[in-house]
Amino acid sequence: MWRAHTLVVVMIILAGGIIGVSAELSTEYSVDIADSIEDIPAQTVNTEWGNATITEVGNERLGEDISISTSAPNDESYAIRIINNDQTQIKGVFDLNGNIDMSFPLDDQYDPGTYVIALTKDGRDTAVEVEPFIIKRYDISQSVDNVTKGKTITVDIELKEVTSGVDKLQTVNVTLYGNDVVRSAKATKTGEKSYQAKFTTDELSTGSYDIYTGVETDDDIYGYTELIGVSDSISVTVEEIEIHQRSTPTSTPTSTPTPASPPPSNPAPAPAPAPSPTPTLTPTPAPTSNTSIDVTRSVSSTEVTSGAQVTITTEVNGANGSVSINSTYTPAANSAAIQSTTVDGVSASPVLSQATVNGSTVTLENIGTDVTVTITEELTVGERVNVTHNITGNVTVGKETFEVNPMSVTVVSQTGPEEPQSVVDEYAGEDGKIQPRELLEAIADFRAGELQPTDVLEIIAAFRD
Numbered sequence: 001m002w003r004a005h006t007l008v009v010v011m012i013i014l015a016g017g018i019i020g021v022s023a024e025l026s027t028e029y030s031v032d033i034a035d036s037i038e039d040i041p042a043q044t045v046n047t048e049w050g051n052a053t054i055t056e057v058g059n060e061r062l063g064e065d066i067s068i069s070t071s072a073p074n075d076e077s078y079a080i081r082i083i084n085n086d087q088t089q090i091k092g093v094f095d096l097n098g099n100i101d102m103s104f105p106l107d108d109q110y111d112p113g114t115y116v117i118a119l120t121k122d123g124r125d126t127a128v129e130v131e132p133f134i135i136k137r138y139d140i141s142q143s144v145d146n147v148t149k150g151k152t153i154t155v156d157i158e159l160k161e162v163t164s165g166v167d168k169l170q171t172v173n174v175t176l177y178g179n180d181v182v183r184s185a186k187a188t189k190t191g192e193k194s195y196q197a198k199f200t201t202d203e204l205s206t207g208s209y210d211i212y213t214g215v216e217t218d219d220d221i222y223g224y225t226e227l228i229g230v231s232d233s234i235s236v237t238v239e240e241i242e243i244h245q246r247s248t249p250t251s252t253p254t255s256t257p258t259p260a261s262p263p264p265s266n267p268a269p270a271p272a273p274a275p276s277p278t279p280t281l282t283p284t285p286a287p288t289s290n291t292s293i294d295v296t297r298s299v300s301s302t303e304v305t306s307g308a309q310v311t312i313t314t315e316v317n318g319a320n321g322s323v324s325i326n327s328t329y330t331p332a333a334n335s336a337a338i339q340s341t342t343v344d345g346v347s348a349s350p351v352l353s354q355a356t357v358n359g360s361t362v363t364l365e366n367i368g369t370d371v372t373v374t375i376t377e378e379l380t381v382g383e384r385v386n387v388t389h390n391i392t393g394n395v396t397v398g399k400e401t402f403e404v405n406p407m408s409v410t411v412v413s414q415t416g417p418e419e420p421q422s423v424v425d426e427y428a429g430e431d432g433k434i435q436p437r438e439l440l441e442a443i444a445d446f447r448a449g450e451l452q453p454t455d456v457l458e459i460i461a462a463f464r465d
Contacts, residue, residue, distance in 0.1 A: 157231075169228065384411060435463075
């Protein structure tokens with residue numbers, strides 16, 4: 001099969017603008033998948049061929065056909081390709097012109113997972129449009145009830161297996177979005193095929209939000225987690241708390257009748273009115289700010305060998321009410337996991353706890369006042385030496401956010417830092433050559449700012465040789 005060798009080179013040019021080519025794919029071409037899920041939040045994905053805005057995802061079943069429609073100029077030749085998560089072409093139709101309607105059978109060449117339909121021109125060198133689709137292993141159903149502000153949104157999920165085979169399910173992730181907010185939560189297993197996810201509403205505005213669920217594997221496609229199931233969206237409304245006020249009746253004064261005879265000349269003094277009790281004023285406490293919050297972060301080692309694990313400990317002293325601790329790893333780690341979460345030394349259950357190769361988030365609610373929150377994360381670094389993983393992030397307590405001092409972990413060789421070598425040798429595989437996988441790693445490092453344009457051009461030259 002054809003592998004996307006030359007298209008990989010184009011991604012470097014598109015992503016970094018080495019020779020001034022635009023970073024966006026063409027607006028003259030489009031591809032639509034019939035009956036796709038169109039109500040997902042728009043997102044820009046860095047594909048092998050440049051940045052593409054994804055607004056829909058095909059949701060297909062093995063053994064059926066996928067139907068697509070393309071829009072393209074009549075005077076330019078292009079191709080339709082279907083690429084899997086190994087960047088391998090499964091299908092290809094070439095020398096097309098203008099608008100096309102076409103179907104492809106999803107036969108035994110495919111497995112459940114995520115795929116990309118790419119329109120390419122200029123031979124195999126330039127992609128002009130991409131659209132992802134999923135061959136699902138699971139159908140997903142969701143249910144959720146509307147809530148008032150301050151309550152927790154609870155999403156119940158049921159999976160139904162529609163394709164047999166090796167089960168690669170790793171995580172069920174639920175996304176809530178709307179009103180300029182996007183949140184994700186890892187669902188907890190509650191039954192054989194049942195899951196549940198929760199979202200706090202403390203920092204959500206009132207209004208309607210959409211929710212959808214994805215079933216993820218531990219594979220990826222262009223750096224994004226592979227899916228083997230995705231749901232349609234459902235809506236949930238966060239409502240304002242109703243406050244019922246008791247009305248106070250208003251008395252109507254009555255007029256005093258005029259006396260029929262004049263008052264006596266020396267009237268008896270009227271009794272003095274009884275003194276009214278003086279009200280006692282209770283001062284309203286002023287809102288407190290988290291000025292006494294102290295945040296510290298430490299790592300078990302700042303230098304480790306290839307593939308080693310490192311522990312990150314974040315401690316928040318003086319926390320009140322709710323706390324959210326966020327970390328970002330740059331470049332991405334090989335793997336990451338939350339090891340423990342405690343409040344004043346006692347194990348706690350977060351409403352959100354997730355870790356990916358790119359970072360982590362832990363959120364706790366109703367933790368009390370003036371407590372110490374501690375989380376530990378475990379990262380596994382990459383195999384390449386002389387790479388520094390930067391760990392940044394922030395902590396939000398109530399409505400105040402505090403930046404965490406950045407930390408770094410450098411990968412060194414067994415005997416210390418490696419002697420300087422050529423950038424090609426550093427990325428070459430065991431056979432001493434630059435293969436597509438090594439070239440994709442170089443692309444990711446270039447986009448992360450670890451490689452210079454001259455380094456990338458040197459790797460491209462070695463790849464072409």
